[in-house]
Amino acid sequence: MADAALTVIGGGAVGLAIAAELSRRHAPLYLLERNPKYGQETSSRNSEVIHAGIYYPNGSLKARLCVEGNRLLYEICGRHDIPHKRITKIITATRASEEGELHRLRALGSANGVSLRMMTAAEVTALEPQIVTVGGLFSPDTGIISAHGLMDYFHREAKDQGAEVQTHCEVVAVERRSNDYLITVSEAGGRSTITSERVINAAGLESDTIASLAGIDVESAGYRLHYSRGCYFALPASLSGCVSRLVYPVPTNETLGVHAVLDLGGRLKFGPDIEYQENRVQDYRVDEMKRGAFGASVRRILPHVRDEDLTPDMSGIRPKLQGPGEPARDFVIREESDRGLPGFINLVGIDSPGLTASPAIAKYVGEML
Template sequence: MADTPLTVIGAGVVGLAVAARLAPHARDLVLLDRRERHGTEQSARNSEVIHGGMYYPPGSWKARLCVEGNRQLYEFCARHDVPHRRIGKVITAVEDDELGPLEALLARGLANGVELRFLGPAEMARLEPHVRSVGALLSPNTGIVSAHGLMDALLAQARAAGAVTRFRSEVTALERTSAGWRVTVGRGATAESFTSEAVVNAAGLGSDEVAARAGIDVDAAGYRLHCCKGDYFAVVPRKAGLVQRLVYPVPGQVSLGVHAIVGLDGRLRFGPDVEYLEGRALRYDVDAGKRATFGEAVRRLVPAIADEDLTPDTAGIRAKLQRAGEPMRDFVIAEESARGLPGLVNLVGIESPGLTACLAIADEVARLLDVPS
């Protein structure tokens, strides 16, 4: 392979957004992925929600890039005909003791610059008559997007600006040399190397391994990832009209909680739950035995849905920096000159709201690499 000014490792939504943003400034940018095609891991297996940004601590990457990314994503989707809908979302308290945490969430959301409004039970009953509620928050700018439509548009934009894509190309070694980064793809007799002035590690569930291959002690750096599976169950079509908006519970410590997702195709699904996996063997089976547990979580929000109305659907795996039970960690977005690794940008732990934030993350990468806007 020819040498290049910039290599992006990973063609999920984040790597694609980075490639689309930087390709006009980096002739023959190379975008690599270990899979057969773009967007088959986290970016293909998520809730496809354009988040508002109320959950994250003010000032964090997650808060700032979600709020900015939300605005950018609606603009991008409108400009590039990516299917999306600004359907809005309610976060509902179902017991009186959840009203305090709901108010705290309202304050946090407003501090993050998110448009949010408190709804009393009467207004909720009018907007979402099938949803249990003693009070709720309405987020009008939360919406849904076709993740594949978005990724296809980003890939087309990157290619139109000259980006070169290489699939079935796992990055197996990264070495800093006097000429830049020596990037090795593949193993054994078929391994190939080329030099790249800068490298962006957007390898999702493999981003800690890529950072380690560049010589970083990922445990000392706090870059070690933990795979956290989330399953979804679908609701029978005749009950899909029970909710009009996305419906979320008041969040817990670990996740946003099993919530109702209205799809662009009109399907209603609930999920994802939280199941930490041992090791890195990615599996996407959905255990039908979880139906009763899901049913309980679902009926807390929408009592008219019975266990029999639920069927196992898809699953996704989140790249989390925190272990089970640990508090939320922020995204890692770092140019690594301080570690003696100039020109390497690591994007690690880009879990939710990474889909929403992808365009804003790409702008941040451009800033770190001194690329003009």
């Protein structure tokens, strides 16, 4: 008999949500995380926004799992006292030529089942007097959440149900055998192995590497990831009160645009920008030289913010399936029996809205099993 019924590789929000959802049904369940603690990579380097599901193509996994994840997150947060706030959001058109895009987003979001309302410039100004606007789109169900609070909850839930969470444990090989998988891990004391009937690859920025270790040709499967860094700049506390909800510009093809993100402590930052990285390294430095470009983006929405008000803050790296200038791709969540890997599920390209979608992704993976 195998050591584990199910092994989850990766202890970010998604891997932890899966462990919390499935540890009762698929015992023993192992979760293997390479860092000293869970949640140290992308899941703790993001805007911590509970997205509503506005931007994604109708019927896509991103749309479906974001809308369901939004509902589930509010439910989980309410039930388990996870810090969060239904703070709401406005997408503001800053010139008349952007208004058509607001209508397109409203139609797209409504088709996805998101509650949205068009606003006149006067209505936007009544809520947010300092922002530039010729009209807006209001999202009542967008919120903010403590990503660590959420992951602590998933972790507790998984452990209470008997999951074995192993940190300092990097998966370095995966071999399909006749009835199970042989997983080799590198840990402080050297190498060891675990056998598992089924495997879930939720390794975030390394999910393509894990797929490749399992024998998948990631180029032909379309699983090769591109690292795309997003940086933030913060405003001092004395200026943080200039907005009281999330404020986004009309999005571009590649990002939602540098937007105003409030955290649960009322701190205001702007970001993320987008910068594809040539090398696959986790370089989280925020370059001071970007201040001018950030200032210009921020002043599209808040004209009184000066470059010198902005300080480099944090950054995160998106695991993107599309390269620069290529059309946006959906999440890949796929059971790989047809590639000779029964019971092996890959989750690749889980960029935004992966935090929001995490509890819905966990249910979706549960159905696949």
